[in-house]
Amino acid sequence: MRNRITKFGAVFSFFVLSADLFAQGSATGGSNALLYGLLLIVALLILAAVALIGDSMVTVKSKELGVERGSEKLSLFPSNEEMFAPKAEGAASGKKVFFLKKGFDIKLEGEASYDVDENLNVSTFALQPKNFIGMSPIPKVEVEVGQEVNAGDHILYDKKNPSVKYVAPVSGEVIAVNRAEKRSIAEVVILADKKMNFRKLPQFDFEKSSREELVNYMLDAGVWPHIKQRPYDIIADHTIEPKAIFVTTFDSAPLAPDQDIVVAGREDIFQIGLDVLNNLTSGKVHISIDAKDEDPSTAFMNANGVEIHYFHGQHPAGNVGVHIHHIDPISSGEKVWTLGVQDVITLGALFEEGVYDAQRVVVLTGAELKNPRYVTTYLGANIGDLIKNDLKNDHVRLISGDVLSGKTKTQEQFLDFYEDQITVVEEGDEYEPFGWLIPSSARPSISPTFISNLIGTTYRANTNTHGEKRAFVVTGQYEQVLPMDIYPQHLMKSILINDLERMEGLGIYELSEEDIAICEFTCTSKQPLQMILREGLEAMREQE
């Protein structure tokens, strides 16, 4: 409707403006000017109406014939986007770009330098069942302490879902099965060999086999947990076929790794991974590229057999949830799968080399590190080993992931399954005299009441809450940073009162913790939005 009104306005104003040329001749009309003017306006209205009806008929005809111009309907007039949308520069120039106006980049100190350290020595690695949402707390562990395993050997499986195998990221000796509260299994720790041994898998030609054979092969090889499913952000259900598969090739979270570096040298394998994904769905495989990136990796730009989309904006513009929302939103009952770049590479490596290759490029970031940089290691690396001799002081928090949705870890713990980033920030457990009024140090905020916000500095943030938890007071704050057609505050309230129907109506299926994290950061009332959202998602999942 709005589109039609603007079209009409555009056409009408075009005629009115051009009418001035015709009016030159009859300018001597004198007292009848008003009558002529009115007649002219009526004539223009009729012309505009004719043009608009013609346009509608073209649209109808084009629909009948099945002719389409992109996702837009065929029309005589340029669409609003074509006329008013900003034009992208760099790699995305000339292509359709999703410009997201909402969002917020938290600029933190401690960005990694662009060289990859390949010689870092990490001795222990672990598989952590708690990384997989919805897994039963005590999965079946198939190995014993002291047993030697190859990379790719089955380590454990979920008793509720036994065909999905979770495998060893490295070869070596299983040295511990650590348990957490109520005997739940926290981690299976492997002391890695110096020289990696891989479980030999039969060669598999995914192009010639059926989808079922492909899925079974992937389940056995242990790559299945790398595929996540929305809604709920859980391990993909291997018994269904997803509507579409989404891969995001950039991460907009604070200090997040540059995926161009991650994929460098493995472009071919990435493409094989995409080809495999194409065999898993009859729908489309979408990859999204950062329109702000001047020179994205050729692996992304030249990806074959997939739909390429460009997104431009501040965090969470790089989140796959935002991409799904804009490309092909999830409705009730629909499922889509998502993967990260390194997960696609692991998938590609399986079919290229016949091994489970869990090598990871991990970025070590944060203002409290002496030498923030990229390192190569394997999935589930020990955090203490990763940051050995690299801490500026001990009063820090180690985070597996970014500062928004990562998890707090100790030196003895391990990098989470889906994470490729370590962030180290200062603990902020100190009282601050009149800190709410006169902050003693610059801190990130979306509020222009902080002067530092206006000049655009990078911050050495700490973990202080900067205030106490309160009821929801401020409105419109979450909407300001979430580039989705969702009202987060009302969704949160419907979760708190456990109104399932309203949760679904307000779009809970389209969100996961990482999407809402930026809203939680901005929250003046210091509400735990990610926790509330997960409660809502769990409540919805129980209904299925």
Add this chain to the structure above:
Amino acid sequence: MGLVDFLHKIEPDKKKSPFLHTLFDGFFTFAYAPNSVTRGGVHVRDGMDLKRLMIHVVLAMQLCYVFGSYNIGHQHYAALGMYESFLSGFHLKLFYGLIKIIPIFIVSNLVGLGIEFYYAARKGHAIEEGFLVSGALIPLIMPPDIPLWILALSVAFAVIIGKEAFGGTGMNILNIALLARVFVFFAYPTYISGDEVWISGIEKIDTSYIASENGWIFGVFDWIFSSFGWETFGAGGQAVVDGYTGATPLSLASKGGWEYVLTVYTPSQMWWGAIPGSIGEMPKLFIIFGALFLVMTKIASWRIMLSMFIGAAITALLMNVAGTTPFMQVPWYYQFYMGSFFFAMAFMATDPVTAASTDMGKWIYGFLIGMIGMIIRVLNPAYPEGWMLAILFMNVFAPLIDYYVLEANIKRRAKRVRSTIGVSTENILTESQSVH
């Protein structure tokens, strides 16, 4: 950190004396931002918290306080026909105003915060900052001679019935400050309506300063002023100038339209605010400064302010077109010179808790306040000004507006489901057709 350690040593026990503990906690968190760190969820939090947010609203109204205090004195002396130029008798006007406003400020905050502290202790949660703003707003919207017991009663009513009964800060449906005012308005109408109440000290004109409430203070200041050789308050008890009514521009306009207003006030006088009225509502320019400050710091919603202005302007324009009474003929732009439109727009309608909470809802909410407020002002003979009632009325309707905005969002989402199902069945049809 020595002071923090000392303060922790004297911290009252939470179980033995909950009220003292709450009180201590309130003042301690005021003096020191707490040392709590994030757990689960995000690791870094925005520097903004509710205290900082509220204090910025209070900052935005400081010019109103300065001007309002002085204007109490100015109106008082203008009514007596003394020091008629705005800046003459500066110290007398200023101190006269301060003597009036400080007790009002103290009483409204003492009562409001006292109740807030009591409930915080009873419910066992920290003191919430909601009353910081309400307590600063209430003095500005009261007439200068409001009896303090009425003020105390109205604040107690607003905080207990309006807020605590609903669950405290963030839960209230009606604007607390306006609720306090509307309580006085309906319970004690003679103290807050009519022509005389807006000018301090002219009803009790036969009493001297000394005999009036807190009269001894005038004596103290006279002693100080005379030691400097300045003019003093004197004995007081002078009579009002002949023909002085104290009528506000709005009551003049309702009687005889804009021309009648101009016989008493000039437009610039109304714009700058040197007119009788509630304590802080008059200085239009200063209020606009405050409103711009709130908009630039993104604390108050510009959508509500703008749409309220548009709503009021359109309604006033329509009334110009109809033009059946003198008040309706007042040029629409001069409607903004009179009354408390800007104050209501900047500080009352934008209260995030009671306003609509969706962006679209804010447009509707503000627009309707502007419309209804102008209708009450011009068409209703009983109430001289409409913003208080219009805002309270729309406070009640804000959840309904939000409800429909959210329903639209839910429908959009539901429509998407139907359209995707539609497309897939279409595909199936064409496939089966091509088979044939």
